[in-house]
Amino acid sequence: MPPSATTAPAAAMTPPARIDFIDLKAQRRHIGTAMDEAILKVVHGGAYVLGPEVREFENRLAEFCGAKHAIGCANGTDAIALCLMVLKLRPGDAVICPSFTFAATAEVVAWLGATPIFVDIDEATYNMDPKGLDAALVTADQLGLKVKALIAVDLFGQPADYDPISAFCKTHGIVLIADSAQGFGARYKGRVAGSIGDFATTSFFPAKPLGCYGDGGAVLTDNEEHVEVLRSLHVHGRGTDKYDNIRIGVNSRLDTIQAAVLLQKLAIFDWEIGQRQMVAARYAEGLGDVAIVPGVMKDCVSTWAQYTIRVPASQRARFIERMTEHGVPTAVYYPKPLHQQTAYKRFPVAGNGLPVSDKVAHEVVALPMHAFLDPATQDYIIAAAREALRA
Ligand SMILES: *Cc1c(COP(=O)(O)O)cnc(C)c1O
Numbered sequence: 001m002p003p004s005a006t007t008a009p010a011a012a013m014t015p016p017a018r019i020d021f022i023d024l025k026a027q028r029r030h031i032g033t034a035m036d037e038a039i040l041k042v043v044h045g046g047a048y049v050l051g052p053e054v055r056e057f058e059n060r061l062a063e064f065c066g067a068k069h070a071i072g073c074a075n076g077t078d079a080i081a082l083c084l085m086v087l088k089l090r091p092g093d094a095v096i097c098p099s100f101t102f103a104a105t106a107e108v109v110a111w112l113g114a115t116p117i118f119v120d121i122d123e124a125t126y127n128m129d130p131k132g133l134d135a136a137l138v139t140a141d142q143l144g145l146k147v148k149a150l151i152a153v154d155l156f157g158q159p160a161d162y163d164p165i166s167a168f169c170k171t172h173g174i175v176l177i178a179d180s181a182q183g184f185g186a187r188y189k190g191r192v193a194g195s196i197g198d199f200a201t202t203s204f205f206p207a208k209p210l211g212c213y214g215d216g217g218a219v220l221t222d223n224e225e226h227v228e229v230l231r232s233l234h235v236h237g238r239g240t241d242k243y244d245n246i247r248i249g250v251n252s253r254l255d256t257i258q259a260a261v262l263l264q265k266l267a268i269f270d271w272e273i274g275q276r277q278m279v280a281a282r283y284a285e286g287l288g289d290v291a292i293v294p295g296v297m298k299d300c301v302s303t304w305a306q307y308t309i310r311v312p313a314s315q316r317a318r319f320i321e322r323m324t325e326h327g328v329p330t331a332v333y334y335p336k337p338l339h340q341q342t343a344y345k346r347f348p349v350a351g352n353g354l355p356v357s358d359k360v361a362h363e364v365v366a367l368p369m370h371a372f373l374d375p376a377t378q379d380y381i382i383a384a385a386r387e388a389l390r391a
Contacts, residue, residue, distance in 0.1 A: 013384065015327040016377045019368055022207050026372035027272075031264050038260040051256035057263050058218070064266060065185065065194030067220035069227045072254025073234050076181040076203020079217035080151065081108040082252065083177050083199040086229045087148055089114045094145035096136045096174070098128045099337040099349065100357040101153045104203075105179050106338050106347070115145055116347050118339045120354040124295055126155045126308070126364075130164035135351035137172065143348060149175040152197070154183020156333070156366075157209060157276075157303035158296055159193045166197070177201065181217075182305035184210055185273055189299045194220050204254075204262060209276070209303040210269055212258040275371035276304040279378065283307055283367065286382035290389050292363075306333055307369040311389060313362035320365060322388035328381050331366045 020026075028035065042051060054072050062070040073079050089095070091113040097105050099118035106116040117136045122129040133150075140147045150169055152160035160178065169176040178197035180186070186193040194200045202208070204216030219230055229247075232238050237249030280302070284293045292310035296302050311319050316332075323330050337357040338344040368381060 013326070013380070013387065016380055019328055019377060019381065020370070021329040021331060021368050022370045023368075023372050024206060024211075024370075027265075027370070030372065031268065035261065035264050038264050039257055042257045042260045048256050050253060051259070053256050053259040053263060054254055057254070057259040057266070060263065060266055061194070061218055062220060064269070065192040065200075065220060067195040067200065068222040068224075069220065071219045071227065071230045071234065072259060073217045073219065074252040074254065075215040076179075076201060076205060076208075076217040077104040077108060078234075078250065078252040079201035079203065079219045080104065080177060080179055081111060082219055082230055082233055082250070083201060084108055084112055084114070084149065085233050085250075086199075086226050087175055089148055092145060093148045094140045094143075095149045095151060096133065096147060096350075097151040098153055098155070098357070099339040099344075099354050100126060100334060100360065101155060101179070101338065102181070102334070103338060103341070103344075104181075105151055105153055106344060109151075110344075110347075114148070115143070116338075116344070117145075117147070118337075118344075118347065118349045118354060118357075120351070120356045121155075121360070122161070123356050123360065125158055125161070125297060126294075126360065127158060127160040128152050128165065129356070130161055130168060132350055133165070133168045139348050139350045147172065147174055149177055151177045151179050153179045154181075154186055154193050156294065156308050157183050157186055157305035158294070159183050159186045159188035159196070159300055159302075161297065162188050162191075162196050175199070181205075181208060183303055184208075185269060186303045187299075187301035193303075195222075198223065199226065204258065209273070209305050210262070210265060212261045212265070214255070214258055216254045216258040216262065218254065272371035273301070273303055276369065277301070279369060279371070279373045280304050280307060282375065282378050283309075283382065286379070287385055290386055304369055306331075306366040308333065308364050308366045309385075310360065310363040311365060315389070316363060316365055318391065319385075319388045322391050323384060326384035326388065328384050329368060332364060333366055334364075335361060337361050
């Protein structure tokens with residue numbers, strides 16, 4: 001072999017200075033002084049709670065996805081809980097949701113004393129499999145529970161398969177909540193995630209595709225009555241004013257500073273979603289022959305909250321170890337589906353268990369993904385991953 005053929009791969013494996021899983025500092029540099037000015041304006045203005053930036057952001061957020069209304073709240077978990085409070089969810093009620101998701105999706109159902117019924121996912125999309133929904137109704141019947149709502153999750157940024165899910169909900173009089181914490185802004189057959197479902201919710205946790213500099217969340221809906229109740233519920237069940245309490249509510253507001261941060265980030269969000277498509281395409285091109293790379297449904301666009309590949313279960317630990325040695329951070333979302341978790345084991349699963357959720361939990365591993373991942377760094381990550389899969 002000529003010397004160049006043996007030295008070239010070694011040269012390609014020289015790690016860049018530091019690889020971030022999500023590079024928020026690069027985003028910060030990209031936005032520049034506009035961010036500092038926006039934050040300082042709030043600091044000097046003094047309207048720290050429900051200041052003008054909050055309503056301005058809510059309006060822009062709704063406009064972005066084509067929903068009529070957005071209501072900011074303290075985080076993405078509260079956003080889902082507030083929807084369930086509007087529905088007056090209580091013990092004896094059930095909510096259908098996936099098990100292969102972040103705990104918040106089912107947690108809020110349990111908060112209210114109701115029962116989550118876990119359904120399996122589609123192996124190609126990691127999202128709720130519409131074919132499993134009828135089995136959830138049977139399970140609810142057997143347990144004497146009434147299915148009030150269904151929470152679909154846009155996992156890893158890809159929208160859930162909303163056409164069959166919406167049809168199922170309509171047929172059975174079930175309220176559809178879209179947990180778009182990871183998929184806000186994704187596209188589903190001409191619609192934008194955030195405007196799909198009776199309610200859509202999102203999270204502005206810093207690592208989400210649209211994140212702030214702390215905690216934040218929002219509910220989106222077209223329903224005027226729901227908006228009124230949500231605006232009351234998130235400020236202690238207020239009526240005409242703060243000291244008129246007409247229902248039991250909570251304290252869950254989006255901070256003015258976070259709204260100011262989000263206004264800056266929303267301004268570049270479309271561009272960022274575009275950048276993420278290029279990053280995803282480069283990964284698919286570079287790794288498609290050695291790992292299972294994620295696919296996107298026809299006529300859909302993912303926001304790529306995560307770029308999750310799959311490797312054989314027996315090789316995953318070694319793969320992660322080798323990537324760490326190469327200086328490449330990875331993460332496993334999610335190592336254990338909810339129906340296997342200590343806190344959630346007691347809740348029912350639909351049908352005969354959730355084999356797909358159980359299987360993929362042992363195979364998934366997420367690679368660095370953000371809008372500022374440059375081609376050179378990504379080539380290095382791809383080379384490292386290919387090496388780690390051979391090792
Ligand atoms: C992050 C996340 C949430 C919760 O959002 P927080 O703002 O952290 O409360 C809910 N559902 C999913 C799918 C998430 O990824």
